[in-house]
Amino acid sequence: MRSTMRSEDLPILDDSTAQALRDSFSGFSGAGLSRRGLLGGAMAGGLLATPLSALAQTAPSDQGQAEITVDQARNAPIPIVVPSFGEGLGDQISSVVAADLESTGLFKVLPGQAGVTGVPDFAALKAQGARALVAGLAAGSGSVRVEMRLWDVLTGQQLQGTAYTASSANWRRIAHIIGDVVYERMLGEKGYFDTRIAYIARTGPRHRQITRLAIMDYDGANERILTSGQWLTLTPRFNPVRDQVAFLSYANDRPRVYLFNLASGAQRMLGEFQGISFAPRFSPNGSQVVLSATRGAGSDIFIFDLASGSKRQITNSGAIDTSPCFSPDGSRIVFNSDRGGSPQLYVMSASGDGVQRISYGNGRYGSPVWSPRGDQIAFVRLSGGQFSLGVMAPDGSGERILTQGFTIDSPSFCPNGRVLAFCRQSAARAGGAGFSSGLGMIDITGFNERPLRTSTGASDPAWSPLNT
Amino acid sequence: MNFKLIGAVGLALVLAACSSDNNNTGASTGTGATAQETGPAPGSEADLVANVGDRVFFAFNENTLSDDAKATLDKQAAWLAKYPQVSVLIAGNCDDRGTEEYNIALGQRRANAARDYLVAKGVAASRISTISYGKDRPTADGDDEQAWAQNRNAITSVK
Numbered sequence: 001m002r003s004t005m006r007s008e009d010l011p012i013l014d015d016s017t018a019q020a021l022r023d024s025f026s027g028f029s030g031a032g033l034s035r036r037g038l039l040g041g042a043m044a045g046g047l048l049a050t051p052l053s054a055l056a057q058t059a060p061s062d063q064g065q066a067e068i069t070v071d072q073a074r075n076a077p078i079p080i081v082v083p084s085f086g087e088g089l090g091d092q093i094s095s096v097v098a099a100d101l102e103s104t105g106l107f108k109v110l111p112g113q114a115g116v117t118g119v120p121d122f123a124a125l126k127a128q129g130a131r132a133l134v135a136g137l138a139a140g141s142g143s144v145r146v147e148m149r150l151w152d153v154l155t156g157q158q159l160q161g162t163a164y165t166a167s168s169a170n171w172r173r174i175a176h177i178i179g180d181v182v183y184e185r186m187l188g189e190k191g192y193f194d195t196r197i198a199y200i201a202r203t204g205p206r207h208r209q210i211t212r213l214a215i216m217d218y219d220g221a222n223e224r225i226l227t228s229g230q231w232l233t234l235t236p237r238f239n240p241v242r243d244q245v246a247f248l249s250y251a252n253d254r255p256r257v258y259l260f261n262l263a264s265g266a267q268r269m270l271g272e273f274q275g276i277s278f279a280p281r282f283s284p285n286g287s288q289v290v291l292s293a294t295r296g297a298g299s300d301i302f303i304f305d306l307a308s309g310s311k312r313q314i315t316n317s318g319a320i321d322t323s324p325c326f327s328p329d330g331s332r333i334v335f336n337s338d339r340g341g342s343p344q345l346y347v348m349s350a351s352g353d354g355v356q357r358i359s360y361g362n363g364r365y366g367s368p369v370w371s372p373r374g375d376q377i378a379f380v381r382l383s384g385g386q387f388s389l390g391v392m393a394p395d396g397s398g399e400r401i402l403t404q405g406f407t408i409d410s411p412s413f414c415p416n417g418r419v420l421a422f423c424r425q426s427a428a429r430a431g432g433a434g435f436s437s438g439l440g441m442i443d444i445t446g447f448n449e450r451p452l453r454t455s456t457g458a459s460d461p462a463w464s465p466l467n468t
Numbered sequence: 469m470n471f472k473l474i475g476a477v478g479l480a481l482v483l484a485a486c487s488s489d490n491n492n493t494g495a496s497t498g499t500g501a502t503a504q505e506t507g508p509a510p511g512s513e514a515d516l517v518a519n520v521g522d523r524v525f526f527a528f529n530e531n532t533l534s535d536d537a538k539a540t541l542d543k544q545a546a547w548l549a550k551y552p553q554v555s556v557l558i559a560g561n562c563d564d565r566g567t568e569e570y571n572i573a574l575g576q577r578r579a580n581a582a583r584d585y586l587v588a589k590g591v592a593a594s595r596i597s598t599i600s601y602g603k604d605r606p607t608a609d610g611d612d613e614q615a616w617a618q619n620r621n622a623i624t625s626v627k
Binding site: 205206207208209211232234235248250253255275276278279292294296297298299320322323336338342343364366367380382385406407409410425427428429430431432435459460 | 529531557564565566567568569570572573574576577580581599600601602604605606607608609610611612615
C-alpha cells in the first residue's frame, strides 16, 4: 500500500523560499538499510529522509552547533516536549522517541499537546519550562511518512525539519533515527539509539545453562535468537563495518572463534588454532580480529587477518594473555594478563611491543575494552569478593568505579562512548535459587544505571556500531 | 546431585544415568561414590566415577596439584593402564570469581595440569584430550566457599 500524503497538513512556504532553505539545509542524509539483513531485522525497501522547509521567519540555526553539552545535561536534563505524532503508529513512534531521550538521563520529557503542525506556541512552551519541542506527524499504513521538526523553544528557531518515509514495519527504526537526530542537534554528539545489541540468551539451570547467540535493538525490542543452543556459546563481538559478529562456540566440543553472518545466518570457524581460540575483537576497520588461543599453561594473543587468512602471534609470555581490544585508532591493544602473578591490565602496541601494566588498584582486573572515544578503558575488577565496573585512562590514571555487584562482566561501549552495557549476575544459593543473569546500562560517569530487560536470562552484551 | 536421592533411587540406576548424561560436561557426575554389589561395567565412565574418582580440585586461581589431587590422578593412571582401549577427556572448570574469558584460559591450565601428570605417569598423551568450560559448567549451583571449591576442578570422563 502506498503512503497517503495529506498535503493540506503540510505547512509550505512559497516555492523559492522553500528551495533556498532546502539548499542551505544539509538535513539528515538518507539512510540506506542494506545492513539490516534477514536476521538483523527484516527490511522491505529503504528508508528515505528528506529535509523539510523551515516554518518560522528565522533561518534554521547552524547545523554544527550544539545547544547544550553532555556535561551540562547531566547536571540539568534538557526539558523537552515530545507530543504524540498522531494516532496508532504515530503515537507509537513518538513514544519510542520519548523513551530514547529519557533513557539517557540527559533529557526530561514533558507532556505536550498533540498535533503540532504549524509554528508552535512558544510562549506556552516557555511557561511549561520546555527547552525544546519535537513535533511530528506520521501518516500512512503500509508505507509510513513521518515529518519531524525540532524546535528551540527559547529562540523560536527550527533546528531540524525532516520527513522520513519507510515501510511501516520499520517504525521503530524511524523513531530511533529521529531520537538520534534530536540527541545530536541538542548535544553536539552522535546519538546511539539506532543500534543493536548482540548477547547470549540464557535459559535452564545454573549448572547447565542453554546458551544461544541473540540480537535485539539497543532498547530490548525485536529480540531474535540466532543459534540453536546445542553448544555452549559465548562472547559475541560486532564487526564495526560489516553485518557480522565474531563469537566463541563449543561446536563439536572444539571451542573456537566463529564468524556469524547476520544477513544469511551462515557461520564459519575463524582460522586454525591448536588450542581453544577465544576472546575475539575486530580491529577498528573490520579487517582483522585480535583474539587469544590457549597454549601450555597460558594463552597467547594473535592478530588474524580476514582477507589473507594469515595470523600473527603478538604475545608469548607463557602466562594467560587474553581479552585483547584495539584502541580506536588501531595502534595499540589493551589486554588482560597474569604474567605478573594476578590478572591485571596491560597496554602494548598493535605489534606487541612496549608492554606496560596500567592497573594498580586493589584487586584482580579483567575484561578491558577501549572506548570508541579513545580516552577511557572500561574494565571489571574483583576485590573483596565483589566485582566492580570501572573506567581508567589508557595510561592507567584516573581510575573510577561506576557500579558494583556480585558479578559484573563484559562491558561494551555504545558507539559514541557515553554509555556502557554490561552483564550483572547475582549469587546463587545452594541448588541454584537466587541466580540471575541480566544486562544493564550505565553512563560512563556512573549515573543513570538501568536494567536492559530481556525475555530470558542474558549475558555478554556487545553494542553494535550505528546502523547504516 | 543429592546424595540422599542416590540412596533412595539406587546406586546402579543413578550411575547409569550419570553415564548416559555425561557428555564431558562436568555437570552431573558425583564424587566419592562407591559401587559395591552391582558394580558398573569395568572400564566404563561409571566405573571411573565410582571406583577411581573422576575429578581433582584446585585452590583459588591455582592450577597446582594437591597431594589429594595427585592421589586421585595416580588411581586414574593405574585405571587407564588397566583399560588401554579407553580414551579420556579432561575438562577444566573454574568458580565464578573471575571473568568469563580469563577463566576459559584458567580452566584449560587446570585440565593441562591433570593431563601432564597422567602423561608423566605413563598414560599416552594421544589417549587424553582436554577442554575448558571456564566458569560456565559449575558442578555446584551455589555461591559460597564450599560450592566454589567444588567448581574449581579438572574432571576426567571416558570419551
